[in-house]
Amino acid sequence: MSSPIPEPATDHLPAIRPVPSRRRRWLGSLVALALVLGLAVGGWYLIKRSGEPAGGRPNFGGASSTVGHAAARRMQMPIVIDALGTVTPLATITLKPQVGGVLTEVLYTEGQSVAKGQLLARIDPRPYEQALMQAQGTRVRDEAQLEAARVTLSRYRTLLTQDSIARQDVDTQAALVKQLEGAVITDRAAEAAAKLNLDYTRITAPVAGRIGLRTVDPGNNVAANASTGIAVITQMNPIDVQFAVPQDRVPDIQAQLAKGEALQVKALDRVRSAVLDTGVFSTLDNVVDTSTGTVRAKARFANNGTPLFPNQFVNVQMVLRTVDALVVPVTAVRIGPNGNFVYVVNEDRTVSVRNVKRGDATVDVVAILDGLTAGEDVVTEGGDRLKDGARVALQGDKPATAPRPGASGPRGPRAPGSPGGEGRRQRPPQ
Template identity: 70%
Template sequence: MDHPTTPATPPAESFPPPEPPPSRRRRWIGILIALLVVAGLAGGSWYLIKRPPAEGAGGFGGPGGPGAFGAGMVTVGHAAARQAELPITLDALGTVTPLATITLKAQVGGVLTDVLFTEGQTVKKGQLLARIDARPYEQALMQAQGTRVRDEAQLEAARVTLSRYRTLLGQDSIARQDVDTQAALVKQLEGTVITDKASEAAARVNVEFTRITAPITGRIGLRAVDPGNTVTANSTTGIAVITQMNPIDVQFSVPQDRVPEIQQQFAQGKPLAVAAFDRTRSTTLDLGTFSTLDNVVDTTTGTVKAKARFENVASTLFPSQFVNVRLTLRTLNSIVVPVTAVRTGPKGPYVYVIGEDRTVQMRTVKRGESTVDVVAITDGLKAGELVVTEGGDRLSEGSRVQLQGERPAAGPRQGASGPRAGASGPRGERRRREGGGPPP
C-alpha cells in the first residue's frame, strides 16, 4: 500500500530573515538625523560663545558682543562732572511787535502827482514821500492873504479916526458917543484881522499837507495808490504803511508763578537778558533786554504778558514774526552732568559713578535746576568724577564696564598661536615630514 510522500523541507539557512516594515526603518532614520542636527547646533553655539575674541573685531567676540557680556563687561557712554555756570532760563513763544506802525494818509484831497519812494525802502523821519497837486490850496492861501491885508488897512484907518476923535473930545468939539462908537469899530476890525490871520494859516497848512513826509524812521511797505489817482482826505486805505524796525519789541507770556522772581530781579536793577531764536531754535536772531510786565494775569491761561526790547540792527526780527524767546533769570555756579546721567529709583535720583578699576557705584544725588542738556547736582557728586550717560539700564552695583572709545584687552591672536601657525597639528606635522616647513 502506497503512502503519500511529504515534500522535503529546505534547510533553515537557505531562507533570508524577515525584513522589518519600511515605515519603522524610516522612523529610525528620521530620529537619527534629528539627533545629529541638535548636536551640530549645540556644538556650533558652544564654539561661538567660547572662542577667543579677535583683536579689533566688533562681532560676537568684539567689544560689546556676547563675548564681552559673558565676561561681565558692558560698554557704556560716560561724561565727567564739571563745575560750570548754569543759566536759569525761561522759554516762551513770542511775537515781534514794532514800536510804531504809521499809515500814510492824505490830509487834503487832490490828484497824487508824485510818489518819491520805493516799496520796501527804509525812510528817514521828515523825508518827502509823495506830492498832491497844490495849486488849489495855493490859490486859497493867496485869497486869505488878500482878505487879511484889506482888513488890516481898514483897521489902520479906524485907528487914525479914533485918534482924531479923541483929540476933538479933548477940545470939547465932538460928542463922547462918537468917540465910543469909533473905538468899538476899531476893536471889531481887530477881531476881523485875527480871523483873517487864522484863515491864512489854515490855507498855508493845507499847502504843506500837499507834501506827504515820513513821520518816523522805518521801513515802508507796498504802495496802495499809484500816481495820477485822486486821493481823499483821511481815506481808510492810505498810500502806504511805515513800520519802525529799530528798535523793536517782542511780546511773550510768562507763567504767573514766575512773576515774583522776575519782579525781584527787575527791582534790584539787574538787566535780564533775553535771546530771540528762530523756529527751530538753532539760530540766534538777536539779543535784547527785558522791558516790562503787564498789570493783569490772563485767567484763561494763567500767564502774564511781557515785553523785551531788541536793537535789531541787522533787521533780523520782522514785525508780526513768531520767535522763540529765552529769558535768563539768573546764573548758578554748580556741578553739572548731562541730563541722561541722572536716573530715578526707589530712594530718589541717583547716578552710576565709574571708578578707576572700571566698576560702577550707584550713588544717590540731589538734583537742582536743569536745562535741556545738563542738570545741576547740589549734593552727592564731585567735579571730575565719571558718570554713566548711556547703557545704564544693563548695570547694577559693582558691574564692570568698558568706556566707549577704549581699546578692549585682546586675547591671543588666532593667526599667531592657532591651528594656522603650522607649528602644531596634523597639517603642520605633515608639512615638516614633507620638508615644506611652516607656511609663510
C-alpha cells in the first residue's frame, strides 16, 4: 500500500492581497485632488495677505493703517557729542604725618568740608619743643664764641700794625673766626629744622575740600610718612569730568577752540533725566587710544552744591556748534536699498516714498539736507509695512463710518415693512 502524498507547505508563500476595486481608486484620487486644491487656495490667500499694507484689509473708510506723523520744520539744531564720563577731582591728598609721635587730637569730623590751612590733628609736640630749645642753646653758645673770636682778631690786627705780634697769630685767629661762623650757620639750620618738626606736629589741610573717613584714632602712635595716612582730602570745587570723544570729532573741536569759543558741556545723571551741572570744555589729550579710536577730553564744572561726586559716572553732552537745519524726528528716516528715505503723507492720505540725504543728528531729530521741504508731513510711527501709494489714517483723525449695504445717503431708505420704513403698518385707532 502506497503512502499518502504530503501536501506542499504554504507558510513561506506571501499572502495574497485583494486587488482594490475601481471605485476605491477613484475615491483616493478625488481626496488627493481635494488636498492639492486646498493647499493651492491657502497659498494664494497667504500671498494675497502678505501684499496688503500694514493694518490689514482696507476698511470702509478707505484707510489701511493708522500712523504717527510729524511736519518737517526748520530749527536751530545743536550738534551734540554724547559720551560717558567720570568725575575726577582736581586734587586728592592723603594726610601723612611728617614726624612720629602720639596722635593727641583729631579736630575734624568725618565727611566735613575743610578750608585750606585748617588745623585737623595734632601730634604730641613736647619732644620737638625740647629739640628746638637745644638747637637754640647751641646757636647762642656758638654765636657768643664767634663774637669773642672777632674781638680778639681785632686786637691782634691792631698789635700787628704796631709790630707787637707775629703775623702767624693773626692768621690763626682769623681762621678761628671763620670756623665759628660756620658753626653758627650750622646751628641756625638745626634750629630751623627743629622749628619745622615742631610745626609738623600740627597737621593742617593743604587744600580746601571734603575730608574722608578717619583711619587713625587719637592715642595711637603714628610714624613719619606712613603709607596709610590719617585721612584723605578731595577737592570738590571746582571739579573735572573726563570723557572720550571720537577721533573724527577732534578737528571740529580744535576749530571751535581756535575761534576762542567756549564749548558748553552738560553732566547728566545715569538715566539722562536731570542735568547735574553745566561746565566748560577744558582740553584734549595728546594721543589717540588705538583700542577705541577715541581721544580723552576734560571739562571743568563749578560744582556748587556738590552735585558731582568724585569717581561718579555721568552722561556728558557737549554742544559743538549750532546750525540752521530742516529737521524731522529720528524715527521718520528709514534705510532701504537706495539709501535713506521717508514716507511723505500726501493730501489724499496716501504715502509716497521720498529719498532724502541726512546730515547731523541728535537724540530726537535728524537734519535733512536734500529731499524735503518745510511743512511736509512724514510718517514717524507705523510705517514698517507701508509701501509706496498705501492709504493711511493719521492719528487724531475721526474714523470714517462705513455705509450699510442698500443704504443711500447718511441713513438710507428703509425697506418696506422694516421698523420706521414706509411700508410700516399703522396701528388702527381703538
